[in-house]
Amino acid sequence: MPLDDLSDLGDEVLLARYAQGDRMAARALVLRLSPRVLGYAARLLGDRAEAEDVAQEAMMRLWRIAPDWRSGEAQVTTWLYRVVTNLVTDRQRARRRRATNGLDEAPEVPDGSPGVVTRLIEADRMAALDAALVQLPDRQRQAVVLRHIEGLSNPEIASVMEIGVEAVESLTARGKRALAALLSGQKAALGYEDEGAEA
Secondary structure, three states: OOOOHHHHOOOOHHHHHHHHHOOOHHHHHHHHHHHHHHHHHHHHHOOHHHHHHHHHHHHHHHHOOOOOOOOOOOOOOHHHHHHHHHHHHHHHHHHHHHHHHHHHOOOOOOOOOOOOHHHHHHHHHHHHHHHHHHHOOOOHHHHHHHHHHHOHHHHHHHHOOOOOOOOOOOOHHHHHHHHHHHHHHHHOOOHHHHHHOOO
């Protein structure tokens, strides 16, 4: 079956087809899920190379579980986010154990090279957001990224993080307040005051 014909199939159907030996189904799942998994891992870790390792490992685990997948118990994406969350937590613990100085934890400095003004402003905003996200406690960062960047619902986040919905709401609210505080002094530098003046 051509790849285009597989795009309408659900994740579980594609996973089942992969388990039966359909390589095109695996390719369709990779194209659909890898960018989301990579983006989530990158936001949690603040390191693209490490995030690529995590995303690759998460997808490998999905392929290994495919023959035993029990349909209806969990969504494929929810399961994948949970795996990524656990892999990231393991890496963060290992990082803390081996950290000898604070340089490994420092956020990257945004690239200040000249270019189109709109792109620069957006790049600065994303860099500021990423730098602020890295400063949040791990669980708050996970909840905020899953809710506001990945677009998961609170019950889905609760399933990924293996906590209650109320805990998700609390973590998300505290994370948003902390982000607002971290970013509050940067409105003018990030071009938000100019937008408000034009309105």
